Amino acid sequence: MRIDVVTIFPGYLAPLREALLGRAIDAGLISVAVHDLRTWTHDVHQAVDDAPYGGGPGMVMRPQVWGEALDAVVGDVPSGEAPPRLIVPTPAGRPFTQAMAHEYAAESRLVFACGRYEGIDQRVIDDAATWMPVDEVSIGDYVLVGGEVAVLAIVEAVARLLPGVLGNPASAEQDSFSDGLLEGPAYTRPETWRGRAVPDVLRSGNHGAIARWRRDRALERTAARRPDLLAALPPTALDRADRAL
Numbered sequence: 157m158r159i160d161v162v163t164i165f166p167g168y169l170a171p172l173r174e175a176l177l178g179r180a181i182d183a184g185l186i187s188v189a190v191h192d193l194r195t196w197t198h199d200v201h202q203a204v205d206d207a208p209y210g211g212g213p214g215m216v217m218r219p220q221v222w223g224e225a226l227d228a229v230v231g232d233v234p235s236g237e238a239p240p241r242l243i244v245p246t247p248a249g250r251p252f253t254q255a256m257a258h259e260y261a262a263e264s265r266l267v268f269a270c271g272r273y274e275g276i277d278q279r280v281i282d283d284a285a286t287w288m289p290v291d292e293v294s295i296g297d298y299v300l301v302g303g304e305v306a307v308l309a310i311v312e313a314v315a316r317l318l319p320g321v322l323g324n325p326a327s328a329e330q331d332s333f334s335d336g337l338l339e340g341p342a343y344t345r346p347e348t349w350r351g352r353a354v355p356d357v358l359r360s361g362n363h364g365a366i367a368r369w370r371r372d373r374a375l376e377r378t379a380a381r382r383p384d385l386l387a388a389l390p391p392t393a394l395d396r397a398d399r400a401l
């Protein structure tokens with residue numbers, strides 16, 4: 157997978173080259189190119205923002221700079237080849253979900269536009285949508301200062317789903333949300349730590365009992381922390397034992 161990121165703060169994306177993602181890049185599983193938006197300014201101040209039409213606080217990112225940047229970064233899409241998907245993080249975006257991470261993992265190329273200030277002139281998104289799929293997404297109901305942190309989160313969520321990136325593919329298969337529930341508590345050695353023992357069932361070797369215990373803890377945690385996920389489960393998702401909990 158090829159990933160391009162356009163931002164006025166390239167250094168914000170440095171963590172993409174660390175650890176697991178860094179190894180995936182070194183292994184050639186993904187390529188990441190980070191582009192400084194100011195490359196496409198033509199004035200001495202390298203201005204990327206201007207006052208909002210209609211008034212209001214803050215500044216809006218200028219369409220001319222973004223238009224030239226996306227034209228250059230996306231480039232000419234060879235005929236017959238699918239254009240990349242453009243992902244624009246924004247507080248007003250569609251909630252980013254694990255299901256979307258799987259959709260994006262199936263793409264051969266993703267381009268990310270990192271806004272700052274009050275966001276990017278809407279005409280940039282509208283123009284881009286005439287020649288490539290565009291998703292305006294949000295990583296959560298809280299307010300950040302720009303799109304870079306969201307790109308780090310989205311790229312990590314997508315890259316870990318790519319074959320060969322995770323050492324243990326089973327981890328991705330047993331993700332939280334993969335069965336619609338939050339995962340339950342996890343334990344490792346020592347058996348007792350600060351007077352707290354690991355639940356006996358986990359040391360019993362009884363795999364059926366362990367699976368049941370884990371399912372029960374996942375259901376309890378989901379009911380307590382994310383009742384919306386429980387309500388969204390199809391009726392067939394809960395068996396008799398689940399309902400007895």
Ligand SMILES: CN1CCN(Cc2ccc(Cn3ccc4ccc(-c5n[nH]c(N)c5C#N)cc43)cc2)CC1
Pocket residue numbers: 213245246247249270271272273274275276293294295296297298299300301302303304306
């Ligand atoms: C008067 N009001 C009018 C509404 N604005 C709304 C607003 C507009 C931009 C910004 C800053 N910003 C700029 C680009 C950008 C991209 C993503 C995100 C982002 N935040 N939270 C997420 N989950 C995000 C994601 N993904 C924030 C961004 C903050 C708040 C506030 C002031």
